[in-house]
Amino acid sequence: MNKSISIARYHPEQDNQPRLQAYQVQSDHSTSVLDALLQVQQQDPSLGFRWSCRMAICGSCGVMVNGIPKLGCKTFLRDYPDELTVSALAHFAVEKDLIVDMQPFLQHLNAVKPYLINSEQSAEPHRQTPAQLAKYQQFANCINCGLCYSACPQFGLNPEFLGPAAITLAQRYNLDSRDQGKAARMPQLNGKNGVWSCTFVGFCSDVCPKKVDPAAAINQGKVASAGDFIISMFKS
Amino acid sequence: MKIETAQPKRSDEPIWWALFSAGGVCFAVVLPGAILALAILPALGLTTGDSLSYARMADMVYHSLWGLAGLAFVAAAICLPLFHAAHRIHHGLHDLQLGGGLASKLLCYGLAALTSATGVWLLVKAWVS
Amino acid sequence: MSDKPVSNKTAPGPYQPVMHRYWWLQHRYFRLYMLREATVLPLLFFIGCLLYGLYCLGQSEAQWQGWLAFMAQPWVVLLNLLAFIASLFHAKTFFELFPRVMPLAPAGFMIAGQWLATLLVAAGLIVILGGWI
Numbered sequence: 001m002n003k004s005i006s007i008a009r010y011h012p013e014q015d016n017q018p019r020l021q022a023y024q025v026q027s028d029h030s031t032s033v034l035d036a037l038l039q040v041q042q043q044d045p046s047l048g049f050r051w052s053c054r055m056a057i058c059g060s061c062g063v064m065v066n067g068i069p070k071l072g073c074k075t076f077l078r079d080y081p082d083e084l085t086v087s088a089l090a091h092f093a094v095e096k097d098l099i100v101d102m103q104p105f106l107q108h109l110n111a112v113k114p115y116l117i118n119s120e121q122s123a124e125p126h127r128q129t130p131a132q133l134a135k136y137q138q139f140a141n142c143i144n145c146g147l148c149y150s151a152c153p154q155f156g157l158n159p160e161f162l163g164p165a166a167i168t169l170a171q172r173y174n175l176d177s178r179d180q181g182k183a184a185r186m187p188q189l190n191g192k193n194g195v196w197s198c199t200f201v202g203f204c205s206d207v208c209p210k211k212v213d214p215a216a217a218i219n220q221g222k223v224a225s226a227g228d229f230i231i232s233m234f235k236s
Numbered sequence: 237m238k239i240e241t242a243q244p245k246r247s248d249e250p251i252w253w254a255l256f257s258a259g260g261v262c263f264a265v266v267l268p269g270a271i272l273a274l275a276i277l278p279a280l281g282l283t284t285g286d287s288l289s290y291a292r293m294a295d296m297v298y299h300s301l302w303g304l305a306g307l308a309f310v311a312a313a314i315c316l317p318l319f320h321a322a323h324r325i326h327h328g329l330h331d332l333q334l335g336g337g338l339a340s341k342l343l344c345y346g347l348a349a350l351t352s353a354t355g356v357w358l359l360v361k362a363w364v365s
Numbered sequence: 366m367s368d369k370p371v372s373n374k375t376a377p378g379p380y381q382p383v384m385h386r387y388w389w390l391q392h393r394y395f396r397l398y399m400l401r402e403a404t405v406l407p408l409l410f411f412i413g414c415l416l417y418g419l420y421c422l423g424q425s426e427a428q429w430q431g432w433l434a435f436m437a438q439p440w441v442v443l444l445n446l447l448a449f450i451a452s453l454f455h456a457k458t459f460f461e462l463f464p465r466v467m468p469l470a471p472a473g474f475m476i477a478g479q480w481l482a483t484l485l486v487a488a489g490l491i492v493i494l495g496g497w498i
Contacts, residue, residue, distance in 0.1 A: 013377040067391060093379040101379055153395065156384045157330065191244025196253070199327050200462060201398045216465035222253060223466060229250035263408060264456035264479070269487030271411055271452060273494040274418075275445035279437045287496025288433060290426040296493075297422060310419070314412055321405035321412075328402045333386050351416070358419040 003027040003077055005036055007047065008087035010094045018087060018094060027077040033086060034061050034072035037098070049098035056209055059145030062089050063098050069147035069207045090150040091159070105146050108162045112170035112188050117181025126178040139172035139217050141210040148204035148214050154197050161197040162188060164204040164214035171217040174224065186228050195221040252323050252345060259320025262312045270313050298362050306359055315352035322348035404455040407448035414445065456483055 003025055008018040023043060025036045034051055041047045052058040054073045061072035064087045066080065077084065092100035118126070148164035149155050155163045162170075170189055174182045189195050198218045205215040277283055286292065297306040322344040329344075330336025389395040414436065421432040435441060460479040464472035492498055 010380050012379060015380070017380055091382060091384075093381050095379050153331065153384070153388055156382075156388070157333070187243045187246070190246045192247040192249065193244060194247070196247045196249035199331070199402075201395070202462075203392075203394050203398075206394065213465065216468075219462070219466040220468075222250075226250040226254060229246070232246065260455070260459050263404075263452060264459045265483045265486055266490075267408065267411070267452040268449060268456065268483055269490040270415075271445055271449040272487060273490040275411065275414065275436055276442065276449060277491065277495060278433070279442045279445075282495070284496040287494060290422070290429045292496075293429070294422060297419075314415055317408055317412060321409050324402050324405045328399075331389065331399070331402070333384075351412075355416055355419060358416070358423055362423045 001027050003031075003036075003084070005040070005077075006083070006085040007037075007040065007097070008085070009047070009097050010088070012096055020085065025077075029076075029078055031077045032073050033063065033065055033070065033075045033077065033084075036077060037063075037072060037086070047098075048096040057143060059143035062145045062147050062150070063087065064090055064150065069150040071145060071147070071209045074209055089146060091152070091156040092146070092150070100146075102146060104159060105144075105149055105163070105165070108166040109144065109169060111162060112166050112173075112185050113181055114166070114169040114173060116173065116176065116179050117184060118178060119180060128177055132177040135177075136172045136175035139168050139175070139212060139214075142168060142172075142212050142214075143210055145209065147207045147209065151203040151207040153201060153203075154199060158193065158197055160193040162194055164198075164218060167195055167198075167221050168212060168214040168217035171221050171224075186225065189221050190225050190228060195219075195225050198222070252319070252326075255316065255319035256323035259316035259318070259323075262316045263320055266312045267317065270309075294362075297359070303359075303363060307356075310355045310359055314355040318348040318352050319345070401455065401458050404451035407444060407451045408455075410444050411448040414441070456480075 004022055005025060006020045006022050009015075009021045010018040023040045025031070025039045027036065032054075034054060037047070037049050037051070041049075049061070049063070049072075051061040051072065053060075056071050056074045059071070062069060063072050064070070064085075065072075065075050066083070066085055067087075067090075069089060072086075086098065088094045088098045089100045092102065092104070095101055142165055144165060146165065152161075152164055155161050167189060170185045173179045174185060195218055198215075200215055200219055202215045205213045208214060274288075278288055297309070300306070326336065326340050326344040329340045334340075389399045417435070418429075418432045421428040436445075456479075460476045461472075463479065464470070464475040469475065470478075
C-alpha cells in the first residue's frame with residue numbers, strides 16, 4: 001500500500017525554520033515510522049535522522065509523530081490511517097532535519113550524578129533483597145531517549161529545568177540501598193530548576209516508551225526535597 | 237552554557253507546595269460537600285425548614301466545639317484552598333508566559349495570606365464582641 | 366547557538382524552537398491540564414461567597430437574610446454549580462495523582478479510600494447544615 005508522509009526538513013545553512021516535505025512510501029501492517037524514514041532516505045539521501053537498534057532499546061530514533069513524541073521504531077504506520085507528519089523532537093535545537101542537539105539533555109543527566117556513589121571499598125558484592133530492588137527498579141528502565149523532555153512544557157518554557165529523565169535517575173539512585181550519594185544529589189533537586197519546576201502535567205509518563213513514570217519519580221522527589229528542606233531548618 | 241558544578245540555591249517552594257497540597261486535599265475532600273450543603277441544596281429548597289437560620293448558624297459557627305468547628309471550617313474551606321488556588325495561578329501565569337517570577341509570587345501568595353487573615357479576623361471579631 | 370528565527374538567514378546554525386503562549390491548545394492532554402489548573406477559578410468564586418457570608422453573619426440577622434437571598438440568585442447558583450463540578454474534576458485528578466506521589470498502598474485502594482472520604486464529609490456537612498440533626 002502506498003502512503004504519503006510529511007517530514008519536517010531543516011537545512012542549517014539554507015533554512016530559517018523547518019519546512020514540510022511530502023514523500024510516498026510502501027507500507028504494510030508491520031511498517032514502522034523508522035522503516036518509512038529509511039525508505040525515504042533511499043529516495044532522498046539528504047534526509048538526516050538518528051537510529052540504531054530498531055527494537056526500542058537504544059533510544060536514538062525519537063521523533064514527533066503528529067506532534068507527539070514517539071520512538072520511530074515502536075510506532076507503526078497502520079495506526080495513522082490519515083495524515084502522518086514526522087518532525088524533530090520538540091524543545092530541542094534542530095541540527096538538521098530530524099536530528100536534534102541532545103547536549104542540554106546530557107548535561108542535565110550528568111548534573112544529578114546518575115551512578116552509584118559508595119565509599120565502601122569492598123571486594124564483596126553489595127547484596128540487595130528483592131524488596132530493596134523493587135523500590136527503584138521501575139525508574140531504572142530509562143533508555144535516555146529524551147521523549148519525556150519533548151513532552152514536557154515546563155522544559156520548553158525553562159530549558160534550565162533538569163527535566164523528567166534526569167530527576168527520575170536521581171530518584172532511582174537515591175532509592176538504591178547500595179547508594180550513599182543522596183546528599184550530593186539533593187542540592188540539584190532542591191533548586192528552582194530541580195523538582196520544583198514541575199507542575200505534574202504528566203505527559204512525560206504518557207509518552208515514555210518504557211513505562212518508567214517519570215512524573216511519579218519527580219513528585220516523589222518533591223516529597224524528598226520537602227523533607228530535606230525541613231531537616232535543613234534544624235541543621236542551621 | 238551553564239556550568240553544572242555550581243550548586244543551585246535551595247528553593248522556598250516546599251512551603252508553598254505543602255500549603256498547595258493541603259489545600260488540594262481540602263478542595264477535593266471538603267469543598268464538594270460544602271458547596272452542596274451551602275450553595276446548591278438550599279437554593280433548590282432541599283434543606284429542612286430553618287436549617288440556615290441566623291440563630292442556628294451563628295451558634296454553629298461561633299460556639300460549637302468552643303468555636304473550633306468554625307475555625308476548622310474557615311481553615312479547610314477558605315484559607316488552605318486559597319493557598320492552593322494561589323499556587324495554581326502563580327504557576328499558570330508562568331505557563332501562559334505572563335509571570336511566574338517574583339511579582340506574581342508576591343501577588344498570588346500575598347493575596348492568599350491577606351484574604352485568609354480576613355476570614356480568620358471575621359471569626360475572631362465576632363468572638364470578642 | 367543561533368538567534369531567534371529571522372527573515373534572512375545570516376549564519377548557518379541549528380533552529381532554536383520557540384514556544385508560543387497558546388502551546389496548551391495543541392493537544393487534548395495539555396487542554397485537560399489547563400482545565401485542571403483552571404478549576405481554582407470557580408473555587409475562588411465560592412470562597413468569595415463564604416467570606417461574604419461570614420461577614421454578613423457577623424453583622425446582623427437582616428444582613429444574613431440578605432446573604433441567603435444572594436446565594437439563591439440563579440447566576441450565583443449557576444457559578445456555584447460550576448464550582449461543584451470543578452471540585453469533583455479536581456478531586457478526580459488529585460486522587461489519581463496522590464498514589465503516584467506517595468505509593469503507600471495499591472493505587473485503586475487509595476483512590477477508593479479518598480472518594481469515600483469526600484463522600485463521608487459531604488454526607489456529614491449535608492446532614493448538619495441541612496438541619497437533619
